[in-house]
Amino acid sequence: MKIGFLLWWQGDTLSYVMADNLIRSARRWMPGVPLVQLSDGDSPAIPGVDEVDRVNFNIPFALWCAERYARLEGEWLLIDTDCEFYEDVRQVFAEPFDVALTNRAGTLLPQEAHADDYQQMPWNIGVVFSRSSEFWRRVVERLKTYPAERQQWMGNQH
Numbered sequence: 001m002k003i004g005f006l007l008w009w010q011g012d013t014l015s016y017v018m019a020d021n022l023i024r025s026a027r028r029w030m031p032g033v034p035l036v037q038l039s040d041g042d043s044p045a046i047p048g049v050d051e052v053d054r055v056n057f058n059i060p061f062a063l064w065c066a067e068r069y070a071r072l073e074g075e076w077l078l079i080d081t082d083c084e085f086y087e088d089v090r091q092v093f094a095e096p097f098d099v100a101l102t103n104r105a106g107t108l109l110p111q112e113a114h115a116d117d118y119q120q121m122p123w124n125i126g127v128v129f130s131r132s133s134e135f136w137r138r139v140v141e142r143l144k145t146y147p148a149e150r151q152q153w154m155g156n157q158h
Contacts, residue, residue, distance in 0.1 A: 007037050103123055
């Protein structure tokens with residue numbers, strides 16, 4: 001298993017601070033698991049990663065993300081930088097699956113902000129266990145059929 005997280009420089013340090021916390025927690029709970037920064041061609045590497053996988057795509061974000069994931073072979077935990085580990089999660093890969101996603105069922109009450117958006121986007125890809133680049137290639141193909149605005153941020157969760 002490898003842990004991959006998307007990180008690119010957008011003019012603020014918050015993403016880098018969160019990624020540092022993610023890296024520290026991964027090292028604490030899962031020592032030896034390779035950490036890969038999935039990034040563009042220009043963003044600085046964050047200290048503590050084992051590898052920076054750089055690919056430049058001049059495409060909307062959701063499509064960029066899916067294209068990145070479609071290039072990954074093997075077992076990957078794909079995780080957002082705002083996450084931290086509190087235990088070892090490698091045992092998830094003992095289960096048979098191609099892709100394990102988090103659904104949003106029960107995470108928001110109807111009166112909460114974004115509740116309507118989350119009904120339209122039932123899947124959260126902030127934590128994904130993936131063994132299937134084919135799944136992500138299909139996501140890419142589907143995203144390409146969406147209007148431009150749905151290919152942007154969070155469009156890959158529809």
